[in-house]
Structures are given as structure tokens and as C-alpha cells.
Amino acid sequence: MLRRRLTRRISLAAIPLTLTAVVLAGCAVQSADAASTSSGTTSTSTESSETATAVVVDSDLDADAVLAANADYTVVNDDEWSESDAVDVTLTGSSAASDSDAVEIDGSTVTITSAGVYRLSGALDGSVVVAAEDDAQVVLILDDADISASDGPAITVQTADDVALVLADGSSNAVSDTDAYADDADANAAIYSDADLTISGTGSLTVSGNGNDGITSTDDLVVLSGDITVEAVDDGLRGKDALVVRDGTVTVDAGGDALKSDQADDAAQGFVLIEGGAVSLTSGDDGIAAATDVVITGGTVDITAGAGTAADAGAKGVAAGVVAALDGGEVAIDAADDALHSDGSVGLGGATVTVDAGDDGVHAEQTLEIRDGVVTVASSVEGLEAADIALSGGTVDVTASDDGVNAASGTGTQGGGMGGGGEADSGETLVISGGTVGVTGGGDGLDSNGTITITGGVVSVSGPTGGGEGAIDANGAVTLDGGTVQVGGSSTGTLSGAQAFVSASVSGSTGDTVEIADAAGTVVGTFELPASFASVIFSDAAIVDGGTYTITVNGGSSVSATAGEQVATGGPGGGGMAGPGGGRP
Template sequence: MRRRLILPAVPLALAGLVLAGCAVTGVAATGTSGTTSTTDDSATVAVAEIDSDLDPTAVLAANEDATVVGDDEWSAADAIDVTLEGSTATASGDGVSVDGGTVTISAAGVYRLSGDLAGSVVVAAPDDAQVVLVLDGVDITNADGAAISVTTADDVAISLADGSENSVSDAASYDDSAAANAAIYADADLTIGGPGSLVISGNGNDGIASTDDLAIIGGTITVDAADDALRGKDALVISGGTLEVTAGGDALKSDDDEDGTRGYVWISGGDISATNGDDGIAATTDAVITGGTVSISAEGAADAGSKGVSAGVVVAIGDGSVDVSATDDGLHSDGSIGVLGGTVTISAGDDGAHAEAALEIGGGTVTVGQSNEGLEATDITISGGDVAVTASDDGLNGSGDSASDSDGQGGMGGGMTDTGETITISGGTLTVDAGGDGIDSNGSVTVTGGDIVVWGPTSSGNGALDSNGGFDVSGGTLLAVGSSGMAESPDSGSAQAWIAATVSGSAGDEIQITDADGTVVFSTTAEKEFQTVVFSSSDIDADGTYTVSAGATSVTVTAGEAVTGGMGGGMGGGPRGGTAPDGAAGAGERS
């Protein structure tokens, strides 16, 4: 199925999400090759068990291809030399006119620019023209507008000559009616590459802006912009180069809201470092990362909602390295988030990763080192990868718009009503350190595989496990350690046996589980204070007797019996009775 077309007059969150592919197919991986037609990047992504709609390949396939001018489409030997001489310029061939400090290029071709100019370079070529500007040591400063402006052309490329150092700077401000409102502005598809360097000062608004596609395929590019650093309205694709950007607004942006196949950002290569006041990556439709190194620091005020990576439809990560520090969410989607591979590291003031619909992890390494809530979505699925979450509140939170907190207290989830949210874990490794609930669903939790360790809360108002619609375990290994006041155990009807014990310990204590014969079934070292232990694996026999030890304290329990004062799955964050004394075994079968 296809995702919805975003209607300009309808708020994105209300536009009705249809989550299928959202996508593009390939941009050349380097600045030395590539053509206007694009190449498929799917071979680099190993697909795990994940909804195909969130696979980066599927997401890209459903989008309109971005236009990229490859280096093999033109020759520097054909270049017309344009020498910038302060307030004027001279040219060695036709297609160039000079009027004071304005240099106008009016024909298709290759133009090599060198020297300094107090003025602007304007491309006003036929609508079907391809124009290449080779910057070979230029300093262009325009106090009245854009330094380089493309008013008409089909495709334009800016190539940074080998060994060259280039800089452009624009006006300090623009009228609201100004069309060209960036240091480099193009009302056409724009590609920037080459081995040289370029420093861009976007004093009045944006650094680089295109009303069509913007592609970065190479170069060492530094951007300091009052608002957005790089903006491609239809698409922003980055396949190479080294970018260091500072933006008062968004760092990397695509914002077409009239065509559901456009408005996306795709990073397949390059080394990107961004410091921004708003979002690091802001895509009206999709934000896709399949390669490269991306470092984002979203430093806006806490009430500004500065996010690391933000998308209206899908955030899809298949490979590469993504390091995000944000005052709001690290990863955010008004639709869904899918991670198939790569390395993702997040420090967030709010949620580590937040999706209004589905959040799926099928591979890669995802580390949320700091967050309020670690992973939050209506439906959370983990089928592979290595996931580590640290949260001051809930670690995993299956929560949607239908959820309601009956009394507003932490640990109460959505009251005791199953509102349909799901958390499903079938593979991978998951480690959670939570100040609130460790794994919390306002609906159900299903565990069929994977290795799960939950270091839950120390306060009695939360639990290591918390579900409203039941907690079913049929495979994998689960250790959940936390406080006792709101302790929850898996469902009594779970296919895989489990044990639960009320036993206190401190950080550094060894937690050891032995069977009736004295064989050690499981052991680990506690990372924080605790009062209850829940454990499930294929090594636990139904109705078997086990001893759970923590430091010098031990208790004997029977598989399938909930701790006194706690309850089995299905009651969410609702009241769970009093606290059992240390060393008290589970008493009686759960209802």
C-alpha cells in the first residue's frame, strides 16, 4: 500500500497515515561517479524481520527519484573561464554578461569561476539547460541578496575544484517577499560536489536552498545559517562529502507538503556534523539513513521541541552511524520508525525514539543513553539487534492516543483498561534501566524470543513489568528486576514457564537462580537496588521449585506463582496490593 498524500491545509498528524513505502531510489555514492539517473542502494541493507514498509529500500522505492548531476556528465575541459574582479568580472567566452557586480550566466555549459566578487552570480539559462559552475578559489559576498542564485535552468551543478578554497556570503536580512533567500539559492535541481572546500555564511536566512532537489555528493562544506542550513524542498540527498553545519533552524531539511513522494531526506554517505536550534533532520515525509556518519546536536530550548531526526511519515535507518543529542526526542515520527541496521546512539531530553504508530527494530545497535522515556509508540516490535535503553521514566512504553491515565500517577500506565497497544519482542538483545516502568504497555506484551534484561524502578509506584492487556511469554530469556509495590509477573497461561520472587538486594549483589538439584540456571550481577526478581527461560520447568539468591538473602519459589502483593499480567499499572516482606516466596497461583 501507499502512504498518504499530505494535504497542505491539513495538519500532518491529522492527515491520515497510510504507512507503506515512502521512498527514493539511489543517488551516487561518491562525488566521482553517478548520473542524473539514480542507482539502487538496496544491496547494502540486510533485511531482518520487520514490516517491509519500514525497510529503507521499500521506503525509498515509493518516493520520486532525486535528480543528481554526476561528474561524468560534463568535462572541465569545456569550461569558460570567468574571472571575478572585485566589483566586476570578465569571461573568456559567450553565455556570460556582466552588469556591475552582477555576473549573469545565460546559456548551458561549464563555467570556471575564480577571484573575488562583491556582488552576485546569477544563472538565468533556458529551462532545459544544464549549467555547471566550477568554483576554483572564489570569495563572493553580496550585501543585498544571495551570493549565487539560480532563477532558471533545468539542472545546475556546483563543483569545488581540487585544492580550491571557496566562500560565499549573503545579505544580513531578506524581505518576506524575496524568493531567493539563501546564500546559495536555486529554483532548479542543484548538485554540489567536487574535492575542494566551500564555506557558506547564510546571514539572512538559509545557507543552501533549492526549490527542487538538493544533492550533496562531495566536497568539504561548512555552513553557518541564521535559519536552515541545507534545504531541498522536493528532496535532500547526501551521498558523500564532509559537512559541518550550524543552523538557527533546521540543519537538514526537505519540506514539500503537496506531493507524498517528495519532501524526504536521504543520507547514504558522507560525514555530517550538525548543531541546530530546531531539528537536525526535518523531513515532511521520510528521513532515511543507509550510510555515512551523522552527528546531531539539537540544542534548542526545552520548549522549542528540538529533535534529532524528525519525519512526518517514516524514519528508516538501514546502515551508517547516527549520534543524536536533543533537548526533545532523539528520533521522532508522526508515523513510524524502523531500524534495520547501523549504529544509533541517542541522548534525549524527552523520548529516545517516539513514533505515533509503529516503532520496529530488526537489527543494528541502538543505545539510548539518556531519556525521559526510552522507546515509545503505539506498537513496539523488537526482532533483532542490540538495544540498550536508559530512561528516567518508562524504558519501553506502548502508548497511543487512546490511552488514559486514571489518576495521573507514575506507574499507572493507562489505568487498568487494555487500549490495544502492543509490545512484541521476538529476537535480539534488550537491556533496560528505567526509573519508571521497565516495559510498559497500555495494551499487551508478547515475548517469543530474544534476551531481555530489565533493571526496573526502585520506587514502589512503578514496576519492572507493566501491562494492561496481558504479558505473554513463549520463548527467549527474560530477567526483570525492580521494586515490589507494583510488581507484575507474566500471564499464568504463558507457554514458557517463569518464576517470581520477592527478594531484596543492592547494586553489586549477585543474583543467582538454582533448581531443586542445586544446578545454577542463571546468574548475574545486580546493577541497582531491587526487591523483586522475575525470570523466564526454557530452563525453567512448569511447577518446578527454584531458589533465588541475592547477596546473603535467598527465597524458594514455585514456577508460575506470582509474588505476594503483586499480580500477573493484564492489570497494567493498576493497583497491585501491598509489599511482600523480603524473602517471602510467591504464594498461590495467579488468577
């Protein structure tokens, strides 16, 4: 399992993407029958590749598969200790009092030296230190505890195996630390642990990270429950090996990353997992940052990253080093840079995701797949971008000032010309095999430096109407083999494939309705376009190649077209295609 993950991480830099069949190294792949392909169809454009292109879905983009490949994290569950065993520690301002021999009090420093359960209550202008046996489990119950340190962390775990912070029912707790740490300080957070740390309970905890981070564990940091509010000048919550939120309410306002896991030396660690709860994040840098994976399977997650900063400042909503897998929950992101980003791949399989981005809505360096869920890119420069994009289910709605859906990588030139446009097919793939996909782009609607293949689903593309951009644009073949495709814009790449289409040069305005009727007057397609257009393309199983169809806009102006003939499409700079098979005029 670990070997497979290491191979995947190395492959980010080692595997070229100029392949006609894209298979990510170390990833489980589907059979040839299960993969979406454009096999058997080739473009008539002389500039495009004549090799059939296959997209292989990376099964590791499923949340369960990603988690199975990662290390188990450590958690202290409530049934592993008893509140009846608790030793009272009373905080008395500048000192404390306790009857336990395991509690050492030196002025304003309280040190826990042995395994056990300890109840802390009162106020302390000092610090609490856990220095227990290496195999000790220590439970600290915070019961209306207020701990404020002026020269370091408020709570420090120096030695122990597992430590739990339990927020007593109905309690209100607060911790704060110094406002400055030395550059070489070993502990530099309001709550700092060199052991696995679990937070649970039904009370509340307010953390002020005045000098650096809010809560840090150099091992695993797990939130089971509680109402936790963190303000930090740098990172909010940091679990080096893993950061997990199962439930509770977590509110973070951080100058750096809000949630972070940065273990880069072990490919099975360094991940962030959100399974439930209500998570609200405001960050100066990334909202969620993981050296390896970000996995969300439930809960509500609201992220504002880099508010008021420029996109080139780099603040991303979610930033994953290997895989971002969102299979559940409701996620809303407003980011100065990319909203959802992975240096590897992104898999969306059931979450409801709404994003506003200063750059890309969803960006993956390798593969982006959407299998299910609702994905709304409300605003972006480029909506969806990856070297290989596979849309097979769910509802996708993209609004972009530049390209709506862009299959591009460092190996090719973005924004290729119509049907090749003199630029070579560099191997990227955009395959739509299911779902409902709506795209409104200021640049190309659907764009690929390689090929575009549509085999299923309902695909609606609107815009642009000029500027040399195309509603559907690929350096290689644009293949229609199924589904329903409705396009309003200015130009498209050369169309080919088994399914017939109707193309017409006809203009309309934002919100106009287009109706397609056959020679007998039977309406075979109706759709509304959210932007102005200078041409229309419609493809569906109901279209018969060679048949005559009437395209009507808003029940008024209409034109007649023959299925299979790609007519010249207007618009300034739009260029055009014409003739059967899409030959150039």
C-alpha cells in the same frame, strides 16, 4: 506506488489504534505465520482483554522499501560534463571578466545565460546569477572563488534545468549573502536555486547564510562530495523536493533546522536521505527535518539539536513526517526534545544509534520496530515510545527517568496499573521476539496501555523499587512465550503464557548478581542488575513449571521459590501479585 504512500500519510490521523490486530493502512504486511503474536494465551486478570493481540510488522519501515515508494531525485554526475569545456570567469573584486558571450557582466553582477561549464576564480563583492534556458545544464566550477553579496544571495539560479556546483581539487571557496531579506523575497539564501542543484568535487566550500538559509533548492539538493561548511541564521541546507547526502564532509551550524526537506504537497517527495559521508549538525531547531521520510543508510551523522533549550522548545534530533528508517551508518544525537521522532513510524534495521534526549529517546506515533543494529538510549525521560513496538533483533540498551519502553498512544492512559490496574486494554502492543534488550527505568521498565508479549531474545529489566511503578506493567495481558527474561524491580503485571517463570521477593543493590539454581543445584541463570531491586523474576526455557528453585544474591542471601507462582513483590507503593497464575493477594 504513489497511491500507497498517500494512503499511509492520511492514515496517521484517520486510523484509530484501538484495534486488537494492528495493521497500518496501505502497508505491506507479513503473513500470520511470520508475525509475532500472543495468540493462544490470555491474561487471568479480569480487567484485561481476552482477545489475542497480533503485531503486524510494517515492511515499509525498511529503508529500501521507503526509498522505492519515493520519487527519484535528480543529480548531475561528474561523467555528464567535461572540465576541458570550461569557460573562465575571472572575478576582480567589484566586477569580472570573461571571453564568453554567455557571460554577461553588469557592474558587480555576473549572469550566466546559456548551458555550459564555467570556471569561477578570484573574489567578487557582488553576485553570480544563472539565467539560462529552461532545459539547460549549467556547471559552475568554483576554483578559489570568494563571492560576497551585500543585497541578496551570492549565487542565484533563476532558470535552468540542472545546475552543478563543483569544488575544484585543492580549492578553497566561500560565499556569503546579505544580512537581511524582505519578507516577500523570492530568493533568500546565500546559495539559492530554483532548479535541481548538485554539489560535488574535492575542494572546500564555506557558506555564510547571514540573512536566512545557507543553501536552498526549491527542487532537489544533492551533495555528492566535497568539504562543505555552512553557518546560517535559519536553515542550513534545504532541498524542498529532496535533500540527499551521498558522501563528503558536511558541517552545519544553523539557527533553525540543519538539514531540511519540506515539500508537503507530494507524498513521494519531501524526504532527506543520507547514504554516506561525515555529517555534523548543530541546530537551534531540528537537526534533520523532513515533511515525509528521513532515511539513513550509511556514513556518520552527529546531531546536537536545541542545546541549552528546554524540551518544550521542541528541538528534535531527527523529525520525520511519515517514516524514519535507519538501516546503516553511525548516528549520534543529543536533542532538547525527542532524539529520533516520527509522526508516523520508525524502523531501525542496522544502524548504530546513540541518543541523549530531553524527552523521548525514540518516538513514533504509530509503529516502532527494531530489527537489527545497536540502539543505545543513554539518557531520556521515556526511552522508546510508540503505539505499537516490535523488537525482533539487534542490541537495545535503554536508560530512562520515566518509562523505559512504553507502548502508548492518544487512545489510552499512559502508565497503566499492574495487570490492568483498573484501566482497560486500549489496543497498544509491545512484542519482543529477538535481540538483546536492556532497560533501566525510573518509572515502568516495560509498559503498555495494551499488551506485552515476549517470545524470544534476552530481555533484562531493572527498576523501579517503588512509587507505584512496575518493572513490567500492562493494562492487558503480560505473556511469556519464549526467550530469556530477567527482571529486578518492585512489581510486575500479571504473568501468563506457555513459558514458566520464577518469582521471588528478594532485595539487592546496584551491580548485584542474581543466580538461579534448580533443586539439584544446577545454575540455570545468572545476571547482574544495574539498579537496586526488591524482587526478581526469571523466565527461560530451562525453567520447569512447578519446580523448586533457589534465588541467590551476590552468593549470600537466598530464597526458595516454586516456578509458576507469582509471589508478592515488595517495595514502597510497589503493590504485588501472588499465587499461581498471578492472582491478586
